[in-house]
Amino acid sequence: MVLVLIGYMASGKSQIGRKLALMLNYNFIDLDDYIEEKENMSVSNIFKNKGEIYFRKLETDHLNSLLSKQDHVVLALGGGTPCYSNNMDSIINSKNLVSIYLKATIKTLCDRLLLENAKRPLISHLNTKEELSEFIGKHLFERSPFYSKADYTIETDSKSIDKVIEEIVFKLF
Numbered sequence: 001m002v003l004v005l006i007g008y009m010a011s012g013k014s015q016i017g018r019k020l021a022l023m024l025n026y027n028f029i030d031l032d033d034y035i036e037e038k039e040n041m042s043v044s045n046i047f048k049n050k051g052e053i054y055f056r057k058l059e060t061d062h063l064n065s066l067l068s069k070q071d072h073v074v075l076a077l078g079g080g081t082p083c084y085s086n087n088m089d090s091i092i093n094s095k096n097l098v099s100i101y102l103k104a105t106i107k108t109l110c111d112r113l114l115l116e117n118a119k120r121p122l123i124s125h126l127n128t129k130e131e132l133s134e135f136i137g138k139h140l141f142e143r144s145p146f147y148s149k150a151d152y153t154i155e156t157d158s159k160s161i162d163k164v165i166e167e168i169v170f171k172l173f
Helices: 013-024 031-039 043-050 052-069 087-093 106-114 129-147 161-172
Strands: 002-006 027-030 073-076 097-103 152-155
Touching: 002 013, 013 027, 013 073, 013 161, 027 031, 031 043, 031 052, 043 052, 052 087, 087 097, 097 161, 106 129, 152 161
Parallel strands: 002 073, 002 097, 027 073, 097 152
Antiparallel strands: none
């Protein structure tokens, strides 16, 4: 089985995914890390040097490649991955795959992202909590129709990583 974690940036996909994979004895792949390794360039530099459209095409190509040949893996997607090309349809139509939306409130996401916005190309230009909160709200509004297509939704606010994993495992098994 392939477990695909989707959600906004800072929703916990990578941290939860790593620990979940370890617990299930699955491999863990973070799509952004995978792209960086394959392209020999950071996501930030891909955005800066080649643009978002180029990155989104790469993202779709690598996602489709991984979905076609992976098993026993937890795959953490980038926050925008489900929203571009036909990526969410590819996820939904893949056999032996379960998608999980890790949902967090704007406040939770804002609090987490304020600590690391310099590392995030889409938000590095936002300087205040108000700007960031407005940006996240707009994005979540646009992305929610894609995220909501996931097989399961797990609320992550005020929950430990272990508690979220416990809820995921309960849903799956």
